Amino acid sequence: MKNDKFSITAPRKSTHKLRELVDLFERNEKQYTSGAYDEANTKIDFIDKFFELLDWDVRNEQQFAEAYREVVREDKVKIEGKQKAPDYSFRIGGTRKFFVEAKKPSVNIKNNISAAYQLRRYAYSAKLPLSILTDFQEFAVYDTRIKPRPRDNASIGRIFYCKFDAYPENFDYIFSTFSKEAILKGSFDKYVLDTKKKKGTSEVDKEFLKLIEGWRSELAKNIAIRNKEIDLYNLNIAVQRIIDRIIFLRIAEDRNIEEYGALEKIKKDGNLYKKLDGTFQQARKKYDSSLFLNEAWLSDLVIDDDVLTGIIKSLYYPESPYEFSVLPVEILGNIYEQFLGKVIILTASRQARIQEKPEVKKAGGVYYTPQYIVDHIVENTVGEIINGKTPNRMSQIRILDPACGSGSFLIGAYNYLMKSYLDYYTKENNLKTALRKHKIYQAGENNYKLTINEKREILLNNVFGVDIDIQAVEVTKLSLLLKLMEDENAESAGQLFKYSDLTLLPNLSNNIKCGNSLISKEFFENKNLSLFNTDEMRKINPFEWSEEFKEVFDKGGFDAVIGNPPYIDSEGMVKSGQKQIRDFISDSYEMAKGNWDIYIAFIERGFSFLNKNGALSYITPDKWLVKPFGDEIRKKMIKHICTITHAGRNVFENAKVDSIITKISKKTCNKLSTYVLENGKKLLKNSVDKKILKAPYKLDSLFGDHLGLIMKVDSFPATIGSIAICENACATSDAYKLKPLVKNSSVDNFNEERHFKIVNTGTIDKFFSKWGNREMTYLGDKYLFPVADKKAFLNEFKNSYSKKTVKPKIIIKGLTLLDAFIDESGVYIPGKSTLIITSKDIEKLKLILGILNSKLAQFYLKEKYPSSSYNQGINFTKEMIDNFPIPEISRPERRKIVDLVEQMIEVKEQFYLADSDADKNALQQKIEIMDGQINKEVYRLFRMDNNEIKIIEEGIN
Numbered sequence: 001m002k003n004d005k006f007s008i009t010a011p012r013k014s015t016h017k018l019r020e021l022v023d024l025f026e027r028n029e030k031q032y033t034s035g036a037y038d039e040a041n042t043k044i045d046f047i048d049k050f051f052e053l054l055d056w057d058v059r060n061e062q063q064f065a066e067a068y069r070e071v072v073r074e075d076k077v078k079i080e081g082k083q084k085a086p087d088y089s090f091r092i093g094g095t096r097k098f099f100v101e102a103k104k105p106s107v108n109i110k111n112n113i114s115a116a117y118q119l120r121r122y123a124y125s126a127k128l129p130l131s132i133l134t135d136f137q138e139f140a141v142y143d144t145r146i147k148p149r150p151r152d153n154a155s156i157g158r159i160f161y162c163k164f165d166a167y168p169e170n171f172d173y174i175f176s177t178f179s180k181e182a183i184l185k186g187s188f189d190k191y192v193l194d195t196k197k198k199k200g201t202s203e204v205d206k207e208f209l210k211l212i213e214g215w216r217s218e219l220a221k222n223i224a225i226r227n228k229e230i231d232l233y234n235l236n237i238a239v240q241r242i243i244d245r246i247i248f249l250r251i252a253e254d255r256n257i258e259e260y261g262a263l264e265k266i267k268k269d270g271n272l273y274k275k276l277d278g279t280f281q282q283a284r285k286k287y288d289s290s291l292f293l294n295e296a297w298l299s300d301l302v303i304d305d306d307v308l309t310g311i312i313k314s315l316y317y318p319e320s321p322y323e324f325s326v327l328p329v330e331i332l333g334n335i336y337e338q339f340l341g342k343v344i345i346l347t348a349s350r351q352a353r354i355q356e357k358p359e360v361k362k363a364g365g366v367y368y369t370p371q372y373i374v375d376h377i378v379e380n381t382v383g384e385i386i387n388g389k390t391p392n393r394m395s396q397i398r399i400l401d402p403a404c405g406s407g408s409f410l411i412g413a414y415n416y417l418m419k420s421y422l423d424y425y426t427k428e429n430n431l432k433t434a435l436r437k438h439k440i441y442q443a444g445e446n447n448y449k450l451t452i453n454e455k456r457e458i459l460l461n462n463v464f465g466v467d468i469d470i471q472a473v474e475v476t477k478l479s480l481l482l483k484l485m486e487d488e489n490a491e492s493a494g495q496l497f498k499y500s501d502l503t504l505l506p507n508l509s510n511n512i513k514c515g516n517s518l519i520s521k522e523f524f525e526n527k528n529l530s531l532f533n534t535d536e537m538r539k540i541n542p543f544e545w546s547e548e549f550k551e552v553f554d555k556g557g558f559d560a561v562i563g564n565p566p567y568i569d570s571e572g573m574v575k576s577g578q579k580q581i582r583d584f585i586s587d588s589y590e591m592a593k594g595n596w597d598i599y600i601a602f603i604e605r606g607f608s609f610l611n612k613n614g615a616l617s618y619i620t621p622d623k624w625l626v627k628p629f630g631d632e633i634r635k636k637m638i639k640h641i642c643t644i645t646h647a648g649r650n651v652f653e654n655a656k657v658d659s660i661i662t663k664i665s666k667k668t669c670n671k672l673s674t675y676v677l678e679n680g681k682k683l684l685k686n687s688v689d690k691k692i693l694k695a696p697y698k699l700d701s702l703f704g705d706h707l708g709l710i711m712k713v714d715s716f717p718a719t720i721g722s723i724a725i726c727e728n729a730c731a732t733s734d735a736y737k738l739k740p741l742v743k744n745s746s747v748d749n750f751n752e753e754r755h756f757k758i759v760n761t762g763t764i765d766k767f768f769s770k771w772g773n774r775e776m777t778y779l780g781d782k783y784l785f786p787v788a789d790k791k792a793f794l795n796e797f798k799n800s801y802s803k804k805t806v807k808p809k810i811i812i813k814g815l816t817l818l819d820a821f822i823d824e825s826g827v828y829i830p831g832k833s834t835l836i837i838t839s840k841d842i843e844k845l846k847l848i849l850g851i852l853n854s855k856l857a858q859f860y861l862k863e864k865y866p867s868s869s870y871n872q873g874i875n876f877t878k879e880m881i882d883n884f885p886i887p888e889i890s891r892p893e894r895r896k897i898v899d900l901v902e903q904m905i906e907v908k909e910q911f912y913l914a915d916s917d918a919d920k921n922a923l924q925q926k927i928e929i930m931d932g933q934i935n936k937e938v939y940r941l942f943r944m945d946n947n948e949i950k951i952i953e954e955g956i957n
Contacts, residue, residue, distance in 0.1 A: 008182055010175035014053040018167055025164050032105045039104040046136035047102050054179040065426045066447045067094050067419045086122045092183050099123045099131040109138035113154050120148035125323040127204050127331050129192040137164050147207050150318040205334045215243055218307050220344045220352035226302040236344050240471045244478045245280055250315050254324035263312050273303040289505040329483045330371055336406040336475045337368040369564045373619055374412040381560045381617040382413050391421050395461045398552050401563040402517040402606055404465030407476030409563045411483050414463050422450055455484050456506045465512045468541050473514045481505050515543025518601050523584050556611035564619050565602035570595055594629035610666040622658040634693040642669040646676040709948050713860050713885050720848055721882030724839040764813040766853045768908035769821050810837040810849055812876055818858045822849055835876055843898055850897040854938040859952045887941050897937050904930050
């Protein structure tokens with residue numbers, strides 16, 4: 001492992017202390033490696049001190065609350081007769097970064113298969129990319145994204161190994177990867193990314209998804225065959241419920257809330273489903289959750305033993321590589337989000353098949369919101385709302401995700417709330433009261449946790465969600481219940497029964513509901529209900545918000561609306577058979593105009609749910625900022641949009657879309673703040689006037705240094721359209737016929753009676769037309785004509801070569817870079833994208849030509865009109881040129897540019913007529929110098945300073 005790729009160097013003080021530790025171990029190595037020297041002493045004498053040299057607060061000397069302490073020594077849980085849970089969890093802001101598994105020095109770390117598997121199993125299940133196995137005598141780093149197997153050689157997944165006497169020479173690598181500084185500065189994450197494509201890497205979410213998809217397939221096939229009366233809808237529900245229940249109980253086992261191996265015991269003596277259903281009924285009494293709702297039809301199913309045996313077997317050692325006690329709920333959410341993207345179907349012969357949902361297939365897959373996006377949205381909405389509030393006030397906060405999917409945003413909000421409650425209770429002035437009222441309990445020295453009853457109350461009081469998919473609703477409930485149970489064990493769960501007569505889990509039916517957030521019962525007004533069958537009613541699934549959440553709306557509405565609403569454009573809804581729903585939304589939502597996207601309706605709907613102090617924050621594509629369909633939302637929300645954060649282009653795996661996070665407040669915001677997310681951190685980019693939202697802006701402009709420059713150009717009051725006439729060029733008729741003249745013919749062959757001149761993008765250069773390289777002939781009544789008036793074109797065409805009637809005009813190249821020239825000979829131009837600017841004042845045209853051919857104009861148009869970008873060029877429109885700003889120009893300033901333009905036209909003509917390469921090279925140098933002079937004068941006209949000129953030059957290059 002080479003150290004030169006790492007930029008962080010270990011401090012000299014740490015290096016010196018490391019040498020002292022190494023010397024101590026070396027002097028007493030024989031004693032330490034004897035079996036008598038145990039693991040506990042190894043930790044105290046060496047491992048704790050080693051990681052303190054990496055700046056970790058191993059002993060929590062800062063006295064952080066449990067939720068935020070940097071190093072957690074995991075509680076031990078006995079499973080399979082062995083101590084479980086890693087010895088150390090290293091965290092930043094409460095988020096795990098890596099595990100360390102400690103052994104005593106007598107253990108041979110290099111070759112110990114069991115120790116390596118144990119560490120890899122913990123970290124793989126927790127979806128940690130790297131973790132460490134050490135007894136101080138040896139130090140091994142593992143890539144823990146590689147799926148572990150019990151009989152793997154200890155070297156599998158190991159990416160670094162050294163013995164204690166090699167610590168000094170490898171300490172820069174260790175410090176640069178695993179020190180607190182390395183985590184905070186992103187060195188650890190960069191190292192992880194650099195090794196992400198490592199062969200054999202298969203992350204836990206993808207592997208576990210394969211596992212439960214296999215269960216779904218086997219269960220669906222078997223239930224469909226053995227239960228002929230079950231319909232497709234209930235088949236999907238049954239499979240989902242059985243899988244959810246099994247996963248919950250298996251996780252409860254590894255957390256010691258259920259007896260370990262309880263599910264495995266069911267495998268004995270046959271009749272498995274009846275015994276499994278009995279276990280579900282017992283769980284219903286204990287947990288009192290809708291997860292274990294008593295449903296006769298579900299209990300009466302017939303399922304073959306071999307199907308259930310395979311499922312249960314895959315959950316236990318040695319088949320299972322998963323350590324469920326450390327498997328984060330957020331990872332399960334990711335898994336389930338992918339799982340929900342597919343559905344069971346039945347063939348004509350009742351064969352069950354699994355296929356991707358049509359809407360998912362159209363969208364190119366399921367896109368799970370990364371955790372750092374969830375955390376950002378929660379912190380900047382929920383965090384700001386509850387800041388400074390007591391638990392009593394926090395309990396009145398209502399948080400909604402109206403398209404909750406697998407529940408990732410609600411889990412994020414719930415987790416944030418629990419940390420906030422715990423922070424308040426563990427403050428010195430509040431601690432005794434919180435303990436006495438059983439809000440928290442002491443789990444160790446300076447270690448306090450919320451009681452499970454308090455966590456129940458937070459969940460029931462604060463968190464609400466809706467989704468159109470009943471399976472998503474069930475998954476959200478499961479995810480929230482698992483979050484409630486996270487870090488719990490038999491002892492902590494016992495705290496609930498100790499102080500109350502409540503059952504362990506709450507019923508979330510009043511919090512998480514199934515329905516179409518955008519459709520009310522008004523959808524069916526003036527419609528014949530007999531035309532809608534049961535499946536169609538389920539697809540429409542109207543939802544009455546005021547009825548379903550009456551208590552919330554009686555108190556004014558929700559405090560926060562958060563999430564990642566679906567992205568489906570209105571045309572796509574028609575193609576997928578949802579025309580009636582599309583039409584209802586178009587008629588019911590003010591902001592759903594043009595070819596709108598459904599997230600626009602979710603913004604309007606969510607905003608209407610807020611109370612007077614509430615805030616909404618969604619992650620969406622940026623298109624409503626840069627496309628015409630966003631005009632309505634920008635206009636109607638302009639007073640309320642507070643912040644827009646550029647989340648990046650590759651937020652969602654395999655989805656190439658620019659994502660933004662918008663915060664919209666019910667209160668008026670006077671300023672718009674724009675941010676970018678870098679390494680999950682929010683960085684302020686601009687604080688600007690709200691008028692920026694009145695027109696589309698390119699994302700790079702809105703969130704970069706370009707914004708002020710674009711707004712400065714926009715501030716000039718006059719426009720090209722106010723001093724000249726801009727027209728669309730001729731369109732190309734399907735009937736027109738053009739053919740070359742005799743090969744190698746020249747301009748001299750041009751006959752005004754038989755021919756007309758034509759240009760295209762290949763014949764236009766800056767300031768000059770290269771016409772003559774390819775001559776075209778005009779044939780009878782097969783012609784080019786203007787879009788608006790064919791007759792007028794013919795009349796103008798007949799007179800176009802009379803020197804008295806030819807109008808001088810600027811011709812602008814279309815679908816390419818901004819190149820333009822002045823024509824005074826009656827040239828015609830095919831193509832809808834090419835533009836003509838006319839004026840009786842030739843001097844005005846030359847001034848406009850100089851400005852349009854400048855770098856400033858090219859930069860401005862590409863930044864201002866991103867939706868018109870085409871590869872490296874621009875699809876120019878009449879409106880773009882009409883609205884191009886023009887400064888007030890003094891006569892000397894105008895004359896200076898006009899003189900330069902006239903000189904440039906003359907030199908360009910000389911260049912194209914030159915025969916020798918030497919002449920061309922000399923003229924090309926002259927062109928470049930003059931081009932620079934014109935750019936300089938245009939910069940001066942628009943009052944550009946050196947920094948702004950640098951931005952333009954770099955942007956063009």
